[in-house]
Amino acid sequence: MLIDEQQEPTVENLARRVHHVLIQGLGEGSKKVEQYVPVFVCNMDRHSDCSSGGLVFIALKSRTSKRKKYPPVVGAWMVVRDLVLFKDKVPHRTFYQWAKCHGPVYSVRTGLTSAVVVLNSAKAARQAMTEHHSSITAKNLTTALKVLSLHQTMVALSHYGRDHRLMKKLMVSHLLGTTPQRNNAFMRKEMVQKLIASMYVELKEACNDTVNMSKIILGHLFPFALNQVIGRTVEPLYVEELGSKVVSLQDMYNLIVGDPANAALEINWRDFIPIVNRWLPNKKLQKMLNDVTRRRSALVRALIHQEKDLLSSGKEPKGYLDMLLKEGEILSERQLETAIWEPVIESTTTSHVAMVWAFFNLAKHPHTQERLYKELEQVCGKKAVEEKDLGKLPYLKGIFYETVRRHSPLPLVPLRIVHEDVEIDGYHVPAGWEILINIWGANNYEGEWKNSEEWKSERQLEFPMEEDIYRTMVFGAGNRLCAGWTQAVTIASLIIGRIVQNFELKMPTGHEEDYDTIINTGTHRLRPLISILTPRNL
Numbered sequence: 366m367l368i369d370e371q372q373e374p375t376v377e378n379l380a381r382r383v384h385h386v387l388i389q390g391l392g393e394g395s396k397k398v399e400q401y402v403p404v405f406v407c408n409m410d411r412h413s414d415c416s417s418g419g420l421v422f423i424a425l426k427s428r429t430s431k432r433k434k435y436p437p438v439v440g441a442w443m444v445v446r447d448l449v450l451f452k453d454k455v456p457h458r459t460f461y462q463w464a465k466c467h468g469p470v471y472s473v474r475t476g477l478t479s480a481v482v483v484l485n486s487a488k489a490a491r492q493a494m495t496e497h498h499s500s501i502t503a504k505n506l507t508t509a510l511k512v513l514s515l516h517q518t519m520v521a522l523s524h525y526g527r528d529h530r531l532m533k534k535l536m537v538s539h540l541l542g543t544t545p546q547r548n549n550a551f552m553r554k555e556m557v558q559k560l561i562a563s564m565y566v567e568l569k570e571a572c573n574d575t576v577n578m579s580k581i582i583l584g585h586l587f588p589f590a591l592n593q594v595i596g597r598t599v600e601p602l603y604v605e606e607l608g609s610k611v612v613s614l615q616d617m618y619n620l621i622v623g624d625p626a627n628a629a630l631e632i633n634w635r636d637f638i639p640i641v642n643r644w645l646p647n648k649k650l651q652k653m654l655n656d657v658t659r660r661r662s663a664l665v666r667a668l669i670h671q672e673k674d675l676l677s678s679g680k681e682p683k684g685y686l687d688m689l690l691k692e693g694e695i696l697s698e699r700q701l702e703t704a705i706w707e708p709v710i711e712s713t714t715t716s717h718v719a720m721v722w723a724f725f726n727l728a729k730h731p732h733t734q735e736r737l738y739k740e741l742e743q744v745c746g747k748k749a750v751e752e753k754d755l756g757k758l759p760y761l762k763g764i765f766y767e768t769v770r771r772h773s774p775l776p777l778v779p780l781r782i783v784h785e786d787v788e789i790d791g792y793h794v795p796a797g798w799e800i801l802i803n804i805w806g807a808n809n810y811e812g813e814w815k816n817s818e819e820w821k822s823e824r825q826l827e828f829p830m831e832e833d834i835y836r837t838m839v840f841g842a843g844n845r846l847c848a849g850w851t852q853a854v855t856i857a858s859l860i861i862g863r864i865v866q867n868f869e870l871k872m873p874t875g876h877e878e879d880y881d882t883i884i885n886t887g888t889h890r891l892r893p894l895i896s897i898l899t900p901r902n903l
Contacts, residue, residue, distance in 0.1 A: 433793035436472040436482050439463050457776035461485060461806040469810055470790050472798070481780065481799045482789070485806035487813055487838050489790040493800055495843035497787045501800055502526075505780040508633040508647070512654040513625050518703040520848075521711070522779060532700060533848060539688040540594070540708060541849045549593055550752060553856060556589040557863050564868065568898055575873055579721050579893035582860070583713070587618045590712035594705055595668060596684015602671065606663035620664045621706050622713050628657045665702045711849060712856075718774040719857050721894045723764060726771075726820045727865065728872040728896050733822055737761060737865050738901075750862040752855060758862065763825030765858050769808075770837040771820045776805030807838045871897040 460483050463471065469486035484490045493501060502525040506517065514522040520536060523529045539545055560581065567576045591599050601613045612620070633650055635642035672686050682691060689696060689704055696704065727734045740760045741750055755761070781800045786793065794800070809817040814824075828836050835842075840850035847853075864870075873895055 434791060436470050436792045436794070437467045438480075439467055439471050439473045457773075457803050457805040460801075460803045461809060464803075464806055464810065469806075469812060470792050479798050481801050482792070482794050483801045483803055483806075484789070485803045486790070486810045487807045490802045490804070490807045490838050491842045492789050493781075493787075493802065494841055494845040497789065498525075498844045500785045500787045501781045501783050503782040503784065505782055505799055507631075507636050507779075508642070508650065509629050509631045509654055510779065512651070512658060513629055515658065515699050515703055518699050519707050520703075521707070525844075528700070531695075532704065535689065535692070535696075535704065536685075536708065537848050540685040541852060545685075546852060546855075552589065552593060553752070553859065556585055557859055560585040560860065561863055561867055564864070564898065565900070568900070574897045574899065575895050576898055577893050578724055578896050579717075582720050583618075583717050586717055586856075587622065587709075587713045588614060590709045591617065591621075592684075593712070594685045594708055595672065596682075596687050599668070602664070602667055604663055604667040606666070607660060612664060612667075617664060618713075620661050622710050624657050625661060625710070626714065628654055661706060662702055665705050668705065669701065708849070712852070715774040716853055716857050718772065719765065719769050719853070720860055722772040723768040723857070723861050724864070724870060724896060725872075725894055726768060727764070727861075728870040730820070731871075733764070734865060734870060737764060737862075741862055741866050745866070750859065750866060752859060755855065755858050755862075758858070759826055760822065761858055761862050762854070763822040764861060765854060766825045766828075766836045767820060767822040769839045770814075770825075771809070771818075773805040773808050773837070773839055775839075776803065778802045778804060802838075804838050867901060869899040869901060871899070873897055 463483075464485035470482065470484055470489050472480045472482045474480050484493060504517070504522060504524060506514065506522060510522055511517065517523045518528075518532075520529060520532045523532070563581055563585070564576065567581060568574065588599065599614070599617070601611050602617075604610055604612050631650055631653070633642070633647050635645065635647060669686065669690075673690065676682065676687065676690065682688065685708070686705060689701060727737070737760055740758055744750075744754055744757045750758070778801075781802075783794055783796055783798050783800060785796050788794070789800075808814070811817050825836060834840060834846070834850065840847040840853075
């Protein structure tokens with residue numbers, strides 16, 4: 366008898382019985398079974414351990430080719446429930462919890478789409494980004510990201526091809542490369558000076574010693590990012606397309622950064638069932654996304670037209686936009702618009718997230734703050750830290766990299782489609798499958814980081830200064846390397862150093878454990894960072 370009715374009906378026994386049925390059905394002399402996978406569902410509570418679950422699904426593939434090792438599989442339809450409907454709010458943490466149970470590389474299935482291989486270690490992520498770059502080129506975006514990126518015109522979200530190379534080349538040559546960054550050094554210095562001055566003003570006007578550091582930092586980062594792109598100080602602007610409205614800097618932030626960032630988090634479950642998305646689209650979501658992109662485009666077009674008028678009246682070409690306008694017909698209108706708002710978004714959001722979390726941890730770890738202050742005092746004396754000093758301040762650099770490791774500004778990157786068979790970390794990934802890199806998971810994977818949940822800047826001192834880019838997966842790797850990583854490190858390090866030189870930071874009572882309050886797929890703090898500032902005797 367195939368199934369012994371008296372045998373204890375455990376999950377393991379059931380798996381063995383079904384396997385036996387499959388083998389008998391195929392016949393002992395038939396072609397080799399390539400893969401059979403008993404799939405167990407982990408407890409979806411991200412704070413609990415992955416324990417014994419129920420047997421949900423058994424996948425069978427039979428081929429004549431040599432047996433291959435596929436990534437272990439995590440339960441399918443539970444993924445649809447908790448990720449597509451976004452109940453969890455922090456999918457990068459759920460993926461990380463599953464890695465503890467199944468290992469850093471595993472696969473999931475969502476809806477009717479192909480299998481998705483999730484990478485939760487730096488080793489696997491770098492392998493996908495470098496060795497297999499040419500085999501994993503296309504990106505599979507959500508409905509929200511497709512619309513907001515103007516159908517993948519955005520460099521960070523576009524397919525790898527001619528247009529991607531052109532846009533990235535222009536961005537590096539005229540904005541993020543060595544020469545333009547050198548030319549913009551004065552703008553960075555001026556921005557930091559204004560930021561420090563505003564903190565003293567805010568502290569003087571406050572009824573106590575507490576200030577909203579999130580608001581102050583953002584209030585200087587965004588104008589800097591915008592001015593760097595436009596090439597001049599941007600003032601409130603009349604935008605006829607928005608209904609004869611004068612747009613303030615705060616409105617500009619909302620239109621270019623805030624509103625699109627919030628809209629990008631909208632999850633459309635139809636994305637995981639393509640035929641439904643094709644015939645029954647989410648019209649309410651489409652209307653909202655179209656409105657956000659329309660308003661953003663209206664502002665950017667107004668900025669472009671204003672700059673054209675200034676150039677025609679004799680203004681000397683100076684900023685990134687001026688350089689792009691000199692290129693003439695090389696860019697379409699859509700590409701020109703994207704080239705303006707994309708670097709503004711990226712320069713603002715990631716740097717802001719990194720600095721807010723850095724100051725949060727410095728306020729919680731006074732010994733780290735004091736060690737940094739002594740390093741700054743030893744290298745700079747009583748003078749303000751400058752960009753040329755950063756290479757002599759390894760502990761300052763360590764604080765920045767430990768912060769972005771622990772609080773990765775962009776925890777998940779868009780899905781990438783595998784168009785030819787590859788092997789990643791010893792696992793076979795067939796063409797047609799998709800790759801999802803969990804940056805947050807890779808930067809916190811216990812197999813590569815000891816006591817990974819601790820914020821400990823000393824661990825970053827183990828890396829040579831010249832190997833900055835290899836410290837975390839935040840900036841990617843190989844051809845996937847973020848074009849603006851040097852600017853991000855420079856600005857954040859400079860601001861952190863200057864603020865610690867001028868102020869001692871403390872955490873207000875009741876805010877010490879305000880740690881896991883993050884919004885959806887990002888790692889922003891849910892509430893602004895409120896700190897107690899005590900001016901130092903300079």
